[in-house]
Amino acid sequence: MLERIRRRYLLLKLDCEKPFSKKDFLSALRSSIIRLFGEYGASQTEIFLIEYNSETKYAIIRCSHKSLTMLRASIASITKVAGKPVVIHVLLVSGTLKALRKRMQNIFIKEKREKER
Amino acid sequence: MKRVFVDLHLCPPVNQIEKVKKLVEKSAELGYSVVGLTLPIKIKEGSVETIKKICEDLGLDFVTRIDLAPKNAKELLNILKKVRRRFEIIAVQCNTKGVAIQAAKDRRVDLLLFSIDDPKKHFFSISVAKLASEKNSALEINLAPLLYLEGAPRIRLMKILRRDALIAGKFGVPIVLSSGCNTPHLLRKPEDYAFLAYLIGLDLYLAKEALSTNPMNIIERNRKKLSPNYVCPGVYVVKRGKDC
Numbered sequence: 001m002l003e004r005i006r007r008r009y010l011l012l013k014l015d016c017e018k019p020f021s022k023k024d025f026l027s028a029l030r031s032s033i034i035r036l037f038g039e040y041g042a043s044q045t046e047i048f049l050i051e052y053n054s055e056t057k058y059a060i061i062r063c064s065h066k067s068l069t070m071l072r073a074s075i076a077s078i079t080k081v082a083g084k085p086v087v088i089h090v091l092l093v094s095g096t097l098k099a100l101r102k103r104m105q106n107i108f109i110k111e112k113r114e115k116e117r
Numbered sequence: 118m119k120r121v122f123v124d125l126h127l128c129p130p131v132n133q134i135e136k137v138k139k140l141v142e143k144s145a146e147l148g149y150s151v152v153g154l155t156l157p158i159k160i161k162e163g164s165v166e167t168i169k170k171i172c173e174d175l176g177l178d179f180v181t182r183i184d185l186a187p188k189n190a191k192e193l194l195n196i197l198k199k200v201r202r203r204f205e206i207i208a209v210q211c212n213t214k215g216v217a218i219q220a221a222k223d224r225r226v227d228l229l230l231f232s233i234d235d236p237k238k239h240f241f242s243i244s245v246a247k248l249a250s251e252k253n254s255a256l257e258i259n260l261a262p263l264l265y266l267e268g269a270p271r272i273r274l275m276k277i278l279r280r281d282a283l284i285a286g287k288f289g290v291p292i293v294l295s296s297g298c299n300t301p302h303l304l305r306k307p308e309d310y311a312f313l314a315y316l317i318g319l320d321l322y323l324a325k326e327a328l329s330t331n332p333m334n335i336i337e338r339n340r341k342k343l344s345p346n347y348v349c350p351g352v353y354v355v356k357r358g359k360d361c
Contacts (some may be wrong), residue, residue, distance in 0.1 A: 035267070036316065069312060069315050069321070070315075072309065072312035072315075073312045073313050073315045073316055075309070076264075076305050076309035076310070076312055076313045077263065077264055077313065077316075079264055079265065079302065079303070085302045086302075087302055087304070087305065089147075089305075089306055089309065090306075090308070090309065
């Protein structure tokens with residue numbers, strides 16, 4: 001029997017001045033992985049963009065559990081998206097999308113409170 | 118217990134307070150508790166106090182640091198005499214073999230920095246590592262070049278740093294991971310830096326140690342030495358007064 005695929009869900013925050021498209025974001029992510037780990041490494045990560053909000057600058061991606069280290073190193077090494085400077089921070093990592101969304105709410109509430117102050 | 122993350126190498130232009138403030142604010146936002154700023158040798162006391170005040174307002178612990186780049190071992194000894202009691206951290210950029218050996222065997226040197234531009238000028242070897250481990254000097258690795266370099270230079274850099282990390286690990290030289298950046302867009306969270314260290318062959322635990330415990334040990338050791346109660350290794354003034 002095939003082993004169940006273990007996955008990880010990551011909540012990312014994009015620290016940039018102007019928003020950019022979903023396509024630009026994904027291509028920057030892919031090219032960063034390919035630059036560091038090659039096409040073989042990129043195929044192992046199995047990344048999939050689940051959600052991308054250019055206004056709030058949050059994104060949710062899915063990857064394979066085994067390639068999490070590779071993916072996080074690639075995310076940290078991104079400095080530009082579509083020629084514009086950007087920093088991508090990993091805010092949360094979770095084993096299920098449900099748990100990630102639950103914990104995400106706490107972050108949004110905290111952020112809202114800080115803005116109100 | 119929660120880890121205290123340290124970034125010992127921020128190098129903004131110290132005379133431009135606005136830039137210093139931006140960088141320090143970003144560090145605080147990203148989760149660092151202690152920051153070290155590279156200061157020029159002739160810095161005024163007033164400027165240090167201003168930076169200290171900015172850091173205190175943000176809840177950060179500020180560490181004074183100087184980067185020395187002597188031409189030879191003799192020059193290094195001369196400068197060390199002058200600066201040791203003025204700065205909490207002393208880092209030496211080892212541009213020659215002689216300087217690397219002298220810096221590694223000198224107790225007053227805390228961090229060893231090596232050239233990343235030219236592999237022929239990279240002098241971190243087994244002999245230097247042995248000396249450094251005896252005198253508790255640490256190897257500092259700046260992670261900003263891993264972000265801004267691309268292509269062949271980055272491949273070369275990763276190769277050099279992987280070799281350094283391997284030698285340091287084998288001979289027990291503590292590794293200190295720092296950002297080494299002068300602009301906020303090259304700053305990353307400590308966790309992100311820990312994962313970036315995977316590229317140079319450090320596992321997550323060792324990378325976190327290099328971002329928290331190792332630099333913290335150096336700071337605590339030096340603060341003890343710089344305190345007025347310190348006499349010599351192992352001897353401290355516990356109480357002063359007539360009834361002693």
